[in-house]
Amino acid sequence: MASRLIDEDPALAHEHALAASRRAGRIAIVRETLGITAYATGDFALALRELRTYRRISGKDDQIALMVDSERGIGRPDRALETGRAVDRSALATPVRVALAIAMSGARLDQGDLELALGELEIPELDPDRAFEWSPALFAARAAVLEDLGRTDEAEFWAHRAEVAAEALGVDEAGDEELYVEDSLIEDEFSEAEFSEADVASVEDVADDATEADDTTDTPEPAEPSIEDEVRELLGEDDETDDETEDDSPSASEKPEA
Numbered sequence: 001m002a003s004r005l006i007d008e009d010p011a012l013a014h015e016h017a018l019a020a021s022r023r024a025g026r027i028a029i030v031r032e033t034l035g036i037t038a039y040a041t042g043d044f045a046l047a048l049r050e051l052r053t054y055r056r057i058s059g060k061d062d063q064i065a066l067m068v069d070s071e072r073g074i075g076r077p078d079r080a081l082e083t084g085r086a087v088d089r090s091a092l093a094t095p096v097r098v099a100l101a102i103a104m105s106g107a108r109l110d111q112g113d114l115e116l117a118l119g120e121l122e123i124p125e126l127d128p129d130r131a132f133e134w135s136p137a138l139f140a141a142r143a144a145v146l147e148d149l150g151r152t153d154e155a156e157f158w159a160h161r162a163e164v165a166a167e168a169l170g171v172d173e174a175g176d177e178e179l180y181v182e183d184s185l186i187e188d189e190f191s192e193a194e195f196s197e198a199d200v201a202s203v204e205d206v207a208d209d210a211t212e213a214d215d216t217t218d219t220p221e222p223a224e225p226s227i228e229d230e231v232r233e234l235l236g237e238d239d240e241t242d243d244e245t246e247d248d249s250p251s252a253s254e255k256p257e258a
Contacts, residue, residue, distance in 0.1 A: 002033050010040035028058040039066050044073030059088045065099035068107060077110035098125050098134040103142045109145065118145045127160070131165035139165060 002020070005013035014037035023032045035050030048070035051063045061103050064087050071080035084104045089097050108117035121142045125134065139162035146155035 002037055006037060006040055007213040010037060014035045014041050014043075026057070028054055028060075032063060033055060035063065036066065037144050039070060039073075044070040044071070048074065061092060064092070064095065065103040068100065068103035071111055072103070072107055080104075080107040080110075094125065094132075095134050098123065098138050101125075102137060105141055105145060109148070114145060115150050117151065118142070121145065128161050131168055133169065136162045136166040136169065 001016040002013040014034075017030070017034040017037040020030045022122045024030045030123045031050050032054040034105070035047045035054055038044075038050060039047035048067060049201065051067045051070065054063060055061060055067075064084065068084045071077070071083055075172050082105060084100055087100075089100065092203070101120055105120035108120055121138065123138075126138060126142065127135075128139070132223065143155045143158035143162060146152075146158060206247075
């Protein structure tokens with residue numbers, strides 16, 4: 001229920017997460033969910049506490065970006081940067097690493113270090129010619145920093161790339177998926193007409209498989225043999241054998257010679 005309600009009613013989602021934590025507080029995903037819903041409702045202190053507990057139980061750093069942002073929400077950008085620097089970024093999954101870069105850039109902005117904020121976003125994933133699930137948020141973050149720096153033309157370029165990437169990937173500005181699109185890259189202006197052949201082939205294959213599945217479902221299954229048929233088969237007899245036996249057998253009037 002927390003997952004279903006988090007976007008439309010974060011407060012109610014948080015109530016569900018609290019109820020779960022009272023019943024299963026030692027389960028990692030419960031503490032993670034409580035931390036996320038607390039973050040969504042603006043309770044950054046609780047979010048930070050719960051996400052730390054989740055990391056301690058699970059041993060995972062996949063919510064490190066929310067932890068950095070929670071430190072920012074409390075008003076501690078210095079601690080936010082320390083939290084982000086304490087993890088090995090090379091060991092993080094790509095979406096987590098990108099989210100962390102955006103959070104670290106925000107902490108730099110909180111400190112008023114615009115150039116350093118821009119530098120936090122200089123990561124390999126910042127490629128204007130490719131779009132992945134994390135690209136719209138990354139492009140938009142770069143556009144915002146460039147705007148603060150007064151580099152308007154560059155800001156407009158990246159803002160446009162963020163919009164086009166979001167539209168091509170079927171996500172909104174927050175990065176929430178609106179339409180399923182395979183995570184493979186979309187090249188050259190992210191035009192729908194320029195999906196890679198591999199992507200098109202994979203979609204067609206799925207359609208063909210579905211058609212074949214429908215065809216097979218319409219094929220009637222052969223009737224199961226009756227018990228009598230099975231008995232005849234075991235005895236080595238069939239209907240024709242029975243007829244021949246009756247024809248070849250001597251009649252009542254024809255008695256064998258003594």
